[in-house]
Amino acid sequence: AxxxxxxxPEMSVQEAETVxxxxxxxxxxxxxxxxxxxxxxxxxMILVIRQEAYKQQNATENRFSVNFQKAAKxxxxxxxxxxxxxxxxxxxxxxxxxxxxxxVFGQGTRLTINP
Amino acid sequence: DVKVTQSSRYLVKRxxxxxxxxxxxxxxxxxxxxxxxxxxxxxxxxxFSYDVKMKEKGDIPEGYSVSREKKERFSLILESASxxxxxxxxxxxxDIFTGENTQYxxxxxxxxxx
Numbered sequence: 535a536x537x538x539x540x541x542x543p544e545m546s547v548q549e550a551e552t553v554x555x556x557x558x559x560x561x562x563x564x565x566x567x568x569x570x571x572x573x574x575x576x577x578x579m580i581l582v583i584r585q586e587a588y589k590q591q592n593a594t595e596n597r598f599s600v601n602f603q604k605a606a607k608x609x610x611x612x613x614x615x616x617x618x619x620x621x622x623x624x625x626x627x628x629x630x631x632x633x634x635x636x637x638v639f640g641q642g643t644r645l646t647i648n649p
Numbered sequence: 650d651v652k653v654t655q656s657s658r659y660l661v662k663r664x665x666x667x668x669x670x671x672x673x674x675x676x677x678x679x680x681x682x683x684x685x686x687x688x689x690x691x692x693x694x695x696x697f698s699y700d701v702k703m704k705e706k707g708d709i710p711e712g713y714s715v716s717r718e719k720k721e722r723f724s725l726i727l728e729s730a731s732x733x734x735x736x737x738x739x740x741x742x743x744d745i746f747t748g749e750n751t752q753y754x755x756x757x758x759x760x761x762x763x
Contacts, residue, residue: 543689571754579739579754625691635680635699635743636707637752639691 536561538628540640547616548648554601555611555643557626563587565631568602568609573623573642582624585609613645621647652676653755655740661761668727670758672740679745681723682752683707683715686737695738698723699745730762 538559547553559568570582585593585602592600597614613620626640656671674681680699684692684707694707696715704715712734716724723742727734737759741752 538691540691569751578756581751584751627692635745635752636682636694636697637692639684639693641689641691 536563536628536630536638538626538638538640540624540626540643542643543641544644544646546646546648547613549616549618551616552612552614553616553645555613555624555626555645557609557611557640559607559609559626559628559638559640561607561628561630563630567629567631568600569627569629569637570598570600570609570611571625571627571639572620573625574619575622579625583611616647618647618649621645653740653742653753655738655755655758657758658756659759659761661763662727662730663763664731666727666730666762668730668760668762670725670727670738670740670760672723672725672742672755673721674723674740674742674753675721676742676744676753677720678742678753679720680743680752681717682741682743683713683723683725684739684741685709686739686757692739695725730760732762734760735762736760 566587568585573579601610623642627637653674682697683695698704698717714726740755743752
């Protein structure tokens, strides 16, 4: 069974600085998807960024980028120029390519932005 | 924009009650999911459905059942609520045809069982 581990329950960063959230996963599959989701306080969970395992290039979405290390089974999220609105729970998630489309989530990392 | 709505944001029930949590999506998605979110455990899949009247067990189906009579609606049922089912419940939907594979989430229902 696939597992996803986020070893940092909480992180904090000064506004305008850069922070990296860690995620590791375990799978025997060669192709899969990885995601970072953001859950702001009392608000809906939204997709931040997505990575297909067969793509060598790291995904980027504006201030958000990932460092995808397939051999190490690592998928970290870098947030540049942190803003107060980035404060949220961040979840790393895994999904197989084939079969059921369920997501396997990590435990989450609570990110605090200090003004 | 994809919209996933859940019938209640907060719900308080008593032990032994039958509880219905409703989820509706407006994007004609085939897949719908129910997750449970607990601190330190992340989200865990309870049940999912890939078509009307179809359902499959997720990782923690015990104590729950589901119903999908219409494509847009997916209900989670707690037949006899227990205190260990106090949690945040999140519904999600996704489209299997676009290849996007993104799940869109509802706002969640925080259920307290007394």
